Amino acid sequence: MKTLVDVGEIQQLTARIPRLDAGHKPDWGSMNAGGMIRHLLDSFEMVMGQRPAADVSSWVSRSLLKYLALKVPIAWPKDYPTRPEADQKLGGTKPGDFEVEREKLISVLQQFSATPRDFEFGRHPVFAELSAWEWMRWGWLHVDHHLRQFGV
Numbered sequence: 001m002k003t004l005v006d007v008g009e010i011q012q013l014t015a016r017i018p019r020l021d022a023g024h025k026p027d028w029g030s031m032n033a034g035g036m037i038r039h040l041l042d043s044f045e046m047v048m049g050q051r052p053a054a055d056v057s058s059w060v061s062r063s064l065l066k067y068l069a070l071k072v073p074i075a076w077p078k079d080y081p082t083r084p085e086a087d088q089k090l091g092g093t094k095p096g097d098f099e100v101e102r103e104k105l106i107s108v109l110q111q112f113s114a115t116p117r118d119f120e121f122g123r124h125p126v127f128a129e130l131s132a133w134e135w136m137r138w139g140w141l142h143v144d145h146h147l148r149q150f151g152v
Helices: 007-019 033-047 059-071 098-113 132-149
Strands: none
Touching (some): 007 098, 033 098, 098 132
């Protein structure tokens, strides 16, 4: 299976995920480790067209914010509010079995990055349409951001 990002980058992310356990405490934010895993799963399901997400994009978010988030080498801000569809306190999925969902995240990440894809990308709720490279960049940055949140 070919990937749209460097295979080593995907392996690096997937190797970090098993180091996260249910008892990890966040360095910032209010999610617990299970909630963070579920947040990532909900987010990937939205962009892979498996979960609906409201379009809240604007000219600013589709241009300036997207550029800053995906192309400028700065860390994503901490405590930035998430979309309600991926927030377990609002419309997101409640966390299930931690170990099962942690393994599912690894599988979803591999599916997300593989080519050919067996799904169609949806629209990003804030950035709207993204290229394949932008989707891979978003996915890597999003997972890395949350793994760093838990010191992994």
